[in-house]
Amino acid sequence: DIWTKRQKKCLELLKESQADIICLQEYWFDSPAFRNLYEAKDSEVGLATRYDFYGLKRPRHKEDGVGIFIDRQKMKVNDVRKIIYGYHGLRCALLIHASVREGTISHPSSSSPPSVSSPSSPSPSPSQPPNERQIIVANTHLTYPHSKSDDKLRLRQASHLLKELEKYAVECAKNSKSQKELGIFVLGDFNGGDDHVYNLFQKAGFASSYGQQHGGKEAAVTHLTHEGTAVGVDFIWYRTWNLGNGNLHNQGGETDGAAGGINKNESKKVESKMTITVNKSFALPKKDSTETWPSGFMASDHRPIVSEFHLGLLHNDDDNQDARSQTSSS
Numbered sequence: 001d002i003w004t005k006r007q008k009k010c011l012e013l014l015k016e017s018q019a020d021i022i023c024l025q026e027y028w029f030d031s032p033a034f035r036n037l038y039e040a041k042d043s044e045v046g047l048a049t050r051y052d053f054y055g056l057k058r059p060r061h062k063e064d065g066v067g068i069f070i071d072r073q074k075m076k077v078n079d080v081r082k083i084i085y086g087y088h089g090l091r092c093a094l095l096i097h098a099s100v101r102e103g104t105i106s107h108p109s110s111s112s113p114p115s116v117s118s119p120s121s122p123s124p125s126p127s128q129p130p131n132e133r134q135i136i137v138a139n140t141h142l143t144y145p146h147s148k149s150d151d152k153l154r155l156r157q158a159s160h161l162l163k164e165l166e167k168y169a170v171e172c173a174k175n176s177k178s179q180k181e182l183g184i185f186v187l188g189d190f191n192g193g194d195d196h197v198y199n200l201f202q203k204a205g206f207a208s209s210y211g212q213q214h215g216g217k218e219a220a221v222t223h224l225t226h227e228g229t230a231v232g233v234d235f236i237w238y239r240t241w242n243l244g245n246g247n248l249h250n251q252g253g254e255t256d257g258a259a260g261g262i263n264k265n266e267s268k269k270v271e272s273k274m275t276i277t278v279n280k281s282f283a284l285p286k287k288d289s290t291e292t293w294p295s296g297f298m299a300s301d302h303r304p305i306v307s308e309f310h311l312g313l314l315h316n317d318d319d320n321q322d323a324r325s326q327t328s329s330s
Contacts, residue, residue, distance in 0.1 A: 004033075004037075006298065006299050006300070007034065007037050007038075008037070008045050009299035010299050010300055011037065011038070011045050011046065011047070012045075013284045013285065013299065013304060014047065014304065015047075016284070017284065017304065017306045019071075019306060020070070020071040020074045020075065021068065021069070021070055021071070021075070021137055021185075022047065022051065022068070022069040023066070023067075023068050023137070023139035023187040023188065024066065024067045024068075024069075024139075025064075025066055025139070025140075025141035025188055025189045025302075026064045026141065026189075027055060027064055027065055027066060027067035028063060028064050029055065029057045029063060029064065029065055030063040030064075031063070038053075038067075039053050047069050050071055050072070050073075051069035051070055051071055051072065052069070052070050052072045052077065053067060053068070053069055054067070054068045054069075054070065054077070054080055054094060054096060055067040055068070055094070056082045056092050056093075056094040057092075058090050058091065058092050059084055059087060059090050059092070060087065060090060062090050065092060065094075066092065066093065066094050066139045066140065066141055066188070067094075067139070068094055068096055068137060068139050070096065070098065073101070074100065074101055075098040075099065075100055075101060075135075076098060076099045076101065077096055077097070077098050078097045078098060078099060078172070079096070079097040079172065080094070080095070080096055080097075081094075081095040081096075081097075081164075081168055082094060082095075083095065083160070083161065083164050085156070085157040085160050085161070086156075086157075086160075088153065089143040089150075089153050089157065091140070091141060091142060091143055091157055092140070092141075093138055093139065093140035093161050093164070093188075094138070094139050094140075095136060095137070095138045095164070095165070095168055096136065096137045096138075097134070097135075097136050097168070097172045098134075098135055098136075098137065099132050099133070099134055099135075100132065100133040100134075100135060100311065101132070132179065133179075133183060133274065133311050133313065134172065134173075134176060134179045134181065134182050134183070135182060135183040135184070135185060135311075136165065136168060136169060136172065136182055136183075136184045136185070137185050137187065138161065138165060138184070138185070138186045138187070138188075139187050139188055140157075140161060140186070140187075140188040140189075140190075141188055141189045141191075142154045142157050142158065142188070142189070142190050142191045142192070142197070143157060143191060144191050145191055145192060151192070151195070151196070154190070154191060154192060154197050155196050155197055155200065158190075158197045158200050158201070159200065161186070162200070162201075162204050162248045163248075165184065165186070165248050166247065166248040169182055169184065169241050169248070170243065173242070173243050174243075180242050180243050181240065181241070181242045181273050181274040181313070182240070182241045182242070182274070183238065183239075183240055183241075183274055183276050183309075183311060184206075184238065184239055184240075184241050184248075185236060185237065185238050186201070186206065186235075186236075186237040186238075187235070187236045187237070187305075188234070188235070189223070189233055189234055189302065190233055190234070190235055191233050192233060193218065193231065193232045193233060194218065198235075201235075201237050204239075204247075204248045205239045205248070206237040206238060206239045207237070207238060207239065208235050208236070208237055209235075209236040209237075209238055209278045209281045209305075209307035209309070210235070210236065210281040210282075210283075210305055210307065212278045212281070213278045213280060213281040213307070214281070218232055218235075219232050219234070219283050219290035219303075219305065220232050220290055220291050220292075221290055221291065221292055221293050221303075222234040222283055222290065222302060222303045222305060223301060223302050223303070224293050224301045225301070226301075230292065230293040232290070234302060234303070234304075234305050235305065236281070236305055236307045238276055238278075238307075238309065239276070240274045240275065240276055242273075242274075273313060273314045274311065274312065274313055274314075275310075275311070275312035275313075275314065276309055276310070276311060276312075277309065277310040277312070278307060278308070278309060278310075279308040279309065279310050280307070280308045281305065281306065281307040281308070282305075282306055283303040283304065283305055283306070284303055284304045284306060285297065285303070286306075288303075290303075
């Protein structure tokens with residue numbers, strides 16, 4: 001049927017990206033047919049043969065939520081944290097603290113109480129190898145702006161997320177005996193473009209991977225709304241973080257993308273030993289321009305953003321030990 005064909009096309013696009021981390025929004029937890037396609041270990045079209053799945057359902061009566069697929073060979077999940085923004089808007093975010101294994105990594109970007117599902121029960125890792133990269137990945141889907149009040153709600157949700165991210169980063173760093181440096185990636189459908197939420201992330205020291213790769217110009221169209229309007233709302237935000245430069249909320253200053261999204265004001269306090277550089281960033285299908293909605297593209301009402309990152313770790317002798325990572329949001 002048409003629904004199954006669309007879902008299989010979405011899965012083809014995600015597999016084509018070869019991402020190490022896949023963040024999906026509007027993940028339909030109450031649909032067995034949907035979950036079987038994406039999660040079933042015996043599914044030839046699904047993701048379970050390569051990835052472990054972590055999900056968070058929206059509260060109360062909502063049937064959807066956010067899901068993160070992690071390449072089990074490339075990363076070790078240390079901890080999972082769930083965030084509910086409040087019951088007005090019924091939105092959420094899922095945070096994962098992971099250790100990047102040595103070598104190459106890559107990753108994509110999109111009642112009952114909320115629940116986290118996972119293949120195991122991860123717990124914070126007290127120590128990691130000295131050269132292992134630590135990252136936090138957050139996946140979220142902010143409220144759709146039907147009105148000005150919804151726009152204000154989006155800003156409160158984004159502010160809440162940044163506060164929780166900061167607390168989580170401190171906790172993860174303190175639980176690690178060897179690594180106090182973190183790369184933080186926030187992916188999702190922000191239901192807005194160059195606005196107050198966008199500015200909030202920039203002030204918190206984040207850079208947009210797509211904008212960074214394209215001279216400050218964001219993808220103009222990543223979503224075709226239910227009203228038929230083509231808009232750009234999907235982003236992959238990134239920055240480095242350590243205990244010495246760690247405020248993520250209510251920060252000012254410009255973003256230094258070459259340093260991986262460190263806030264310039266903060267970088268004067270404690271220099272980060274981790275660096276993040278964007279190797280490439282694009283929307284799927286890759287052949288189509290992001291200036292307009294692709295003609296004939298019907299697999300989804302969103303186009304996944306895919307970004308590849310270079311993770312460096314500086315040592316006292318200024319050697320830069322590298323890993324490669326790719327992420328996508330859909």
